[in-house]
Amino acid sequence: MSLAPINPSDEQDVLFALAACLGADPEIFYVEKGGSSAEAKSICRGCRVDEQCLDYALENNELHGIWGGHSQPELRILRRERRRATPTPIDGDARLPKAEKTILNVLAQFPNGRARRQLALLSGYSSTSGGFNNALSKLRTAGLINKSGEPIKATTEGFATINHTRQAG
Numbered sequence: 133m134s135l136a137p138i139n140p141s142d143e144q145d146v147l148f149a150l151a152a153c154l155g156a157d158p159e160i161f162y163v164e165k166g167g168s169s170a171e172a173k174s175i176c177r178g179c180r181v182d183e184q185c186l187d188y189a190l191e192n193n194e195l196h197g198i199w200g201g202h203s204q205p206e207l208r209i210l211r212r213e214r215r216r217a218t219p220t221p222i223d224g225d226a227r228l229p230k231a232e233k234t235i236l237n238v239l240a241q242f243p244n245g246r247a248r249r250q251l252a253l254l255s256g257y258s259s260t261s262g263g264f265n266n267a268l269s270k271l272r273t274a275g276l277i278n279k280s281g282e283p284i285k286a287t288t289e290g291f292a293t294i295n296h297t298r299q300a301g
């Protein structure tokens with residue numbers, strides 16, 4: 133990815149000001165077809181905003197470059213998985229999909245929340261898997277976990293949904 137000038141009043145700009153690729157050669161992130169993305173991915177692995185970067189790329193349909201440690205073929209797979217995901221937002225009356233339910237149940241045990249990688253581990257997912265990241269995005273969109281940052285915590289609505297789901301069996 134390449135970074136535009138920082139506007140401190142813009143939340144997205146402030147986020148990307150923390151990017152590990154800030155100052156890196158953009159060509160590393162835009163390799164020719166058949167080229168290696170290993171160097172870019174190695175930078176992304178040390179990035180504090182990799183999850184937000186990935187969300188940004190998926191939400192904005194970025195069709196070029198490495199984003200959140202993912203190449204374009206990997207991003208295409210994640211986009212397909214997102215499209216397949218339930219389009220309707222989760223609400224208190226809906227049955228939670230398995231991944232979201234697992235994550236919320238883990239968070240129910242930790243009112244102070246968990247770091248993203250810890251949460252993935254406790255939920256039985258890889259923190260970089262599309263399933264885990266899609267589930268987090270859907271939970272965020274539905275307002276069942278905090279919108280961004282770490283630790284990740286269930287919101288009041290999230291706890292209510294867990295209880296509702298448990299009562300519904």
Ligand code: SF4
Binds near residue numbers: 133151176179201
């Ligand atoms: S995840 Fe990679 S591409 Fe995205 S901001 Fe971080 S270093 Fe840059």
